[in-house]
Amino acid sequence: MQKPIFFKKGILGFDDYKEYVIVRDEENCLYYLQSIDNPNLEFIIISPHVFKKPYNPKISELYFEELGGGADDEFVVYLMVRTSGKSEEITVNLQAPLLIHLDRRQGVQVIVDGDEYGMRESLRVLIEGGDSC
Amino acid sequence: MLALTRKSGESIVINDNIVIEILAVQDGRVKVGLAAPREMRILRKEVYDAIQETNKESATLKTDKEQEVNVLKQLLKK
DSSP states (O other), X not given: OOOOEEETTOBTTBTTOOEEEEEEOTTSSEEEEEESSOTTEEEEEEOGGGSSSOOOOOOOHHHHHHTTXXXXXXXXXXXXXXXXXXXXXXXXXXXXXXXXXXXXXXXXXXXOSSSSSOSSEEHHHHHTTOOOO | OOOOOOOTTOEEEETTTEEXXXXXXXXXXXXXXXXXXXXXXXXXXXXXXXXXXXXXXXEEETTTTHHHHHHHHHHHOO
């Protein structure tokens, strides 16, 4: 079993849960961020690579330092997906990505500076014309 | 909660290294200046609350969102 990723500060609103594993859905670009401590708690996350436009948020250096620092390519970014029964209403939170240092198994939920990226951006619009997984 | 009354131009110091200054008060709005060590994250609380809210909406209890997850998978299938 993979080693859990430790979110020292938790995920906002879920401060009590610090340890998660990321499970990849082999058939598509989805990942599941599953809480170790609460078997019922799970977030669906996605890599921004499937978006058409590059996702280049301004992430404060402080977040990288919080995870121990390092080169950019040591970190990965995932975005939280809010599901819905209607595909056009599925949204992605671009303003609060998850920044993870894979080797150190540490993560943090970032709050991106500025208002370029919203919290509820349509997934359908984001992936339109983008690469498939 | 500690409540203090301050006039424009007056400040509050917290923990020797955080200074909050009331810069201006006008028309029901208060302009606040903050000086704090750079590793301290300063946010408008509504941003914080909104992210918390969005996170809560995004959390799926594994069983109850199966149908929605299927809609999502369908969308990603191209």
